[in-house]
Amino acid sequence: xxxxxxxxxxxDTHRDTHRTIDAVWRIESPxxxxxxxxxxxxxxxxxxxxxxxLVAALEKWPESGVPRNPGAWLMATAKHRAIDRIRRGKLLExxxxxxxxxxxxxxxxxxxxxxxxxxxxxxxxxxxxxxRLVFTACHxxxxxxxxxxxTLRLLGGLTTEEIARAFLVPESxxxxxxxxxxxxxxxxxxxxxxxxxEELAARLSSVLEVVYLIFNEGYAATAGDDWTRPVLCEDxxxxxRILTGLVPKEPEAHGLVALMEIQAxxxxxxxxxxxxxxxxxxxxxxxxxxxxxxxxxxxxxxxEALGGAHGFxxxxxAIAACHGRARTAEETDWPRIAALYTALAHLTPSPVVELxxxxxxxxxxxxAAGLEIVDTxxxxxSLQAYHHxxxxxxxxLAKLGRLEEAHTEFERAASxxxxxxxxxxxxxxxxxxxxxx
Amino acid sequence: xxxxxxxIPKGYETAAPGTMPDAGxxxxxxxxxxxxxxxxxxxxxxxxxxxxxxxRVSFEGGKPKVTDGPFAEAKEVxxxxxxxxxxxxxxxxxxxxxxxxxxxxxxxxxxxxxMADFPPDVQEAAAGFAEMQGRSxxxxxxxx
Amino acid sequence: xxxxxxxxxxxxxxxxxxxxxxxxxxxxxxNEELVKAGIMQAGEGLHPSSKGAxxxxxxGQQTVLDGPFAETKELxxxxxxxxxxxxxxALDWVKRIPNPxxxxxxxxxxxxxxxxxxxxxxxxxxxxxxxRLRAEMEAKK
Numbered sequence: 001x002x003x004x005x006x007x008x009x010x011x012d013t014h015r016d017t018h019r020t021i022d023a024v025w026r027i028e029s030p031x032x033x034x035x036x037x038x039x040x041x042x043x044x045x046x047x048x049x050x051x052x053x054l055v056a057a058l059e060k061w062p063e064s065g066v067p068r069n070p071g072a073w074l075m076a077t078a079k080h081r082a083i084d085r086i087r088r089g090k091l092l093e094x095x096x097x098x099x100x101x102x103x104x105x106x107x108x109x110x111x112x113x114x115x116x117x118x119x120x121x122x123x124x125x126x127x128x129x130x131x132r133l134v135f136t137a138c139h140x141x142x143x144x145x146x147x148x149x150x151t152l153r154l155l156g157g158l159t160t161e162e163i164a165r166a167f168l169v170p171e172s173x174x175x176x177x178x179x180x181x182x183x184x185x186x187x188x189x190x191x192x193x194x195x196x197x198e199e200l201a202a203r204l205s206s207v208l209e210v211v212y213l214i215f216n217e218g219y220a221a222t223a224g225d226d227w228t229r230p231v232l233c234e235d236x237x238x239x240x241r242i243l244t245g246l247v248p249k250e251p252e253a254h255g256l257v258a259l260m261e262i263q264a265x266x267x268x269x270x271x272x273x274x275x276x277x278x279x280x281x282x283x284x285x286x287x288x289x290x291x292x293x294x295x296x297x298x299x300x301x302x303x304e305a306l307g308g309a310h311g312f313x314x315x316x317x318a319i320a321a322c323h324g325r326a327r328t329a330e331e332t333d334w335p336r337i338a339a340l341y342t343a344l345a346h347l348t349p350s351p352v353v354e355l356x357x358x359x360x361x362x363x364x365x366x367x368a369a370g371l372e373i374v375d376t377x378x379x380x381x382s383l384q385a386y387h388h389x390x391x392x393x394x395x396x397l398a399k400l401g402r403l404e405e406a407h408t409e410f411e412r413a414a415s416x417x418x419x420x421x422x423x424x425x426x427x428x429x430x431x432x433x434x435x436x437x
Numbered sequence: 438x439x440x441x442x443x444x445i446p447k448g449y450e451t452a453a454p455g456t457m458p459d460a461g462x463x464x465x466x467x468x469x470x471x472x473x474x475x476x477x478x479x480x481x482x483x484x485x486x487x488x489x490x491x492x493r494v495s496f497e498g499g500k501p502k503v504t505d506g507p508f509a510e511a512k513e514v515x516x517x518x519x520x521x522x523x524x525x526x527x528x529x530x531x532x533x534x535x536x537x538x539x540x541x542x543x544x545x546x547x548x549x550x551x552m553a554d555f556p557p558d559v560q561e562a563a564a565g566f567a568e569m570q571g572r573s574x575x576x577x578x579x580x581x
Numbered sequence: 582x583x584x585x586x587x588x589x590x591x592x593x594x595x596x597x598x599x600x601x602x603x604x605x606x607x608x609x610x611x612n613e614e615l616v617k618a619g620i621m622q623a624g625e626g627l628h629p630s631s632k633g634a635x636x637x638x639x640x641g642q643q644t645v646l647d648g649p650f651a652e653t654k655e656l657x658x659x660x661x662x663x664x665x666x667x668x669x670x671a672l673d674w675v676k677r678i679p680n681p682x683x684x685x686x687x688x689x690x691x692x693x694x695x696x697x698x699x700x701x702x703x704x705x706x707x708x709x710x711x712x713r714l715r716a717e718m719e720a721k722k
Contacts, residue, residue, distance in 0.1 A: 016527075023528035027476065066531075127475075230553070234522060241477035268552045273560065286613035291481060291520075291623040327617045441627060443657065457698075481623065483662070484694040485585055491691040492668065494675050496684070501676045513655055515587065515691065520625075530634055530645055538638040545650070547633040547657065550626040559599050 017062045025054055026157040028071040033154055034129035036078055041192050043136055044182030047154065049085075053078040130155075131194050131246045138207040141188055146181040147210045149174050155242070156235050166232050167217065204247070208256050208313065211239050215260050219267070233264050244299070251308020254299045258317035261296030262324045265289040277425050281329045293324040315344045334364035351380040352388075359392055367399040387416035391426065398433060407433035439480065439522055439549035440529035446516035447541045451507065452487035465537040473521060473532065484517040513543070520549070583622065584663050584671040587689040590656035595629045595649065607679035615663070620674065624661040654687075668692065 029050060037046035053074040067073045137150040145167075152158045152166075160178070164171040195203040218232025240257040247253050269283035300321055303314040319340045326332040341357035355377060362370020374393050383389045394409030410430035414423045458466075473479035485491075488506040495502050508514075523529050526548065533544045552560055600608070615621035627633075630648035637644045650656060665671045668690065675688050 019525060019527040020531060023523075023525055023531045026524060026528060027531060238477035238522065241479075242475065245475045245477070273557055284609070284613070286609050286616060288616075290616065290621050294622060295480070327619070439625070441625075441657075481662075483583075483585065485691040486694060486698075488689075488691065491689060492672065494672065494688045494690070496678075496680055496686050496688070498683070498685070503672060511655060512652070515657070520623075526632070526634070530636065533634075533636045534643040534645070536636075536638075538636075540639060542638050544636045544638075545630075545633060546636070547630065548628040550628055550659075554628070555599070559605070 017066075018058070020066055021054075021057055021061055024057075024066060024070045028074055029054075029157050030130060030133065030155050031071060032074050032078065034133040035075060036082070037133055037136070037192050038129050039079075040082065042186055043133070043150075043154070043192070044186060047182075049078045049082050050074070052081040056081075127246055128194065130242075132192050134207055134243065134246065135194055135203055136185065136190060136192055138203070138210045139185060139190055140203070140206050141184055141190065142181050143177075144210070144213070146177045146184075147206070148213055149177045150181045151210050151239065152214065152235065153178055155239060158235065166229065166235075204250060204252065207243065208252060211236050211243065212256060212260070212313070214239070215263075219263055230264075230267050233260070233267060236260060237264060244302075249306060251303040251306035252311045252313050254303035254306065255308055255311045255314030255317050258296045258299035258303060259313050259320055261292045261299060262317060262320040265292035265296065265324060276421055280323060281332075285327065285329075288324070296324060297321055310343060310347060312344075312348060315340055315347065319344075332363070334360055338364045351377050351383050352386070355383070355389060355392060358396075362396055362399075367396045371396040371400065385416055387413045387422070387426070389413075390416070394429065394433075398429075403433045438524065438526075438529075439520060439551065440526070441545075441547045441549060442519040442521065442529070442533050442536070443515055443545040443547065444517040444519075444536075444538070445513045445543040445545060447539065449487055449516045450511045450514045452489060454487065454489045456487050458484065462537075462539065469535065469537055470519075472535070473519065478521045478523050478532065479519065480522050481520040482518065485515055488514050582665060582667070583693040583695070584665055584668065585691045585693055586661040586663060586671065586675060587657055587691065588626075588659040588661075589654065589687040589689065590630070590658040591684065591686050593684075594658035595631070595656065597629045597631070601682060603681045604679065607681055611677070611679050615661070615674070620663045620665060622662040622664050624659070626659040627657055630656050662693070 032053065033043070033046050033050045036049050037043050040046055040049070056077045057070075057074060061067070133154060134151075137154050138147045142150065148167075149163055152163050153160070158166070160174050161171050164174045167174075194200070215233055215236035218229045218234075218236065237257070237260050240253070240260055244250075244253045244257050265288050266280065266283060268289065269285070269287040270278055272278050296317065300314065300317045303309070303311065303317070308314050309318070319337050322333050322337050322340070338357060338360040341353060341360050345353045345357060354373065358370045358373035358377070361373055371393070374389070374396060377383055377389060378393070380389075390409040390413040394406045394413060397403075397409060398406035407430050410426050410433065414426035414430065417423050417426065470479065470482060473482075488508055488511065491506040493504045493506070493508060495504070521529060521532060523532065526546070529546050529548075533546050536544055538544060612621065612624060615624075630650045633648040633650075635646045635648070635650065637646070663671055663674065665674075671690055675690065678688065680686075
């Protein structure tokens with residue numbers, strides 16, 4: 001294939017081209033890996049082949065320029081590498097009956113079969129392959145952090161190093177997770193397909209969970225020094241948006257995106273000058289990203305139009321939307337938020353949801369009403385290590401003038417959080433209770 | 438990182454009021470827009486009516502002066518934009534090169550200013566912290 | 582209707598000079614007012630064109646040029662997207678853009694294409710596709 005290079009004026013150093021190749025890789029690699037995975041029916045092998053193509057690009061493109069259709073170039077190169085590997089018997093190390101086990105006799109057949117499968121690809125759309133990759137990366141067989149790592153790697157185009165940095169773990173840990181995940185999928189012979197019928201809903205739920213997990217780690221970092229890590233939110237949002245394009249009729253995909261867009265709209269307002277957290281009601285709403293709020297409200301509308309108003313993510317998005325719509329804190333529709341939490345509680349009854357409902361009820365109907373609900377939760381085993389419980393209780397007690405009890409609660413809350421910024425914030429609140437006495 | 442891709446269409450500076458883009462160009466552009474959307478990078482896009490339907494306000498010596506379009510001296514004008522979210526300047530440029538733009542059209546790529554780009558004291562001023570009164574009402578997780 | 586408000590570049594904005602604290606504070610308040618009035622749809626500042634690039638399309642090729650770009654007059658420094666009843670309403674708000682340091686600058690107002698503006702040019706297929714795209718891009722309040 002002849003490539004018409006893109007001309008870069010000024011200096012075309014190798015570094016510049018490398019960064020451009022990185023960018024092309026980020027854009028093209030998910031589709032590339034997905035297409036290859038369908039052909040060789042093994043995600044790990046597909047990634048290896050894709051990496052082969054990347055190496056070839058890094059060798060050729062600095063000289064020839066980036067080709068006009070880089071995706072097609074990479075795919076063609078990867079396919080050639082695949083055929084090479086079959087011929088040299090390397091692919092036969094993998095256990096796939098279709099690709100042949102008897103080395104000598106079946107090698108040529110294997111090549112012919114493989115080439116035939118390449119032609120089969122013409123019927124399938126790229127979107128289907130990407131969707132298959134999504135479901136495979138988020139397979140329930142894999143432990144959750146493996147799903148996260150694999151998704152970020154294969155679909156997000158993040159390097160192992162970037163994933164490690166994002167989750168504050170050593171690079172080797174991430175490598176191991178990804179390696180083990182690929183092994184698990186191969187050994188269990190997990191088919192490269194989109195689940196059907198009843199299975200689809202459960203499997204989709206697993207996918208959404210992975211994406212939201214990534215988002216939350218960026219939005220309210222559970223450990224470390226930073227309150228937020230916005231880049232992770234961006235990664236999750238991109239994955240979510242891609243997903244709504246792949247399964248446009250699934251209301252919960254839109255619901256999840258709606259929730260993330262609206263929460264992300266507050267990222268600039270959540271962190272103070274010293275890196276300390278600023279709570280929603282204290283935030284400067286002029287700093288809320290109106291573009292993201294609009295996008296979130298539109299996504300929520302789509303979810304509702306698809307009949308998904310009472311979905312797990314749609315309900316949470318509707319709650320976030322109540323805040324997003326309120327131009328000032330005073331305009332917040334607390335009774336609606338309380339009602340939404342009631343609906344959420346019906347769907348997924350849980351002490352955490354009940355706690356959130358208590359906060360909304362407290363705002364809508366007074367702290368005593370809120371405290372009544374919270375007091376039913378104090379002995380909940382699952383909340384004993386949950387710092388939000390004493391935080392909420394402390395706040396309601398403080399409003400009712402019961403400052404000594406509030407102080408105790410805030411101190412307890414501070415001891416329960418692993419996030420440095422949050423702990424300092426809670427200790428500050430505890431100290432306030434004593435000062436006002 | 439956010440970038441604006443600013444479409445500068447040739448000759449748009451003299452377009453009459455009510456000028457519409459041609460159907461073929463629109464169809465090609467919509468395919469491109471869809472590719473941006475499917476990649477999860479598109480945040481916003483808009484087409485602008487020609488300058489003959491616009492206005493300019495110049496603030497010289499403090500007093501605002503309004504002039505209706507078109508603007509004779511303008512050699513190039515904005516025709517539309519995309520706002521995208523990508524990981525690098527190179528990625529933004531790569532997306533721009535994939536646009537089915539017309540002959541001699543130009544797309545300008547500009548990085549959007551984000552909070553993290555600024556030193557802490559500027560961030561503080563921009564966020565208006567001096568104005569804030571701290572009412573401390575902690576909210577449960579989903580409301581933060 | 583929606584109007585895009587284009588803040589034109591100045592020597593300072595192109596030089597990457599930060600606005601004064603006073604300007605930042607007043608701009609913050611102005612933005613808050615825009616939000617409270619229900620007008621504010623989007624608003625961003627842009628880094629100087631020295632950080633940018635231009636892609637020129639010609640003869641099936643693309644040529645990439647790094648910034649900065651001459652002709653500072655036509656460059657942007659930032660923009661807003663406002664939802665207003667008329668150009669007059671937009672002009673009223675533009676005249677209120679804070680300028681505590683009495684700087685010289687220029688603002689361009691450009692109405693934005695909406696679906697209704699497209700008539701026969703749009704085939705039914707194109708219209709449906711655009712509708713899908715629009716529905717995903719805009720909030721109907």
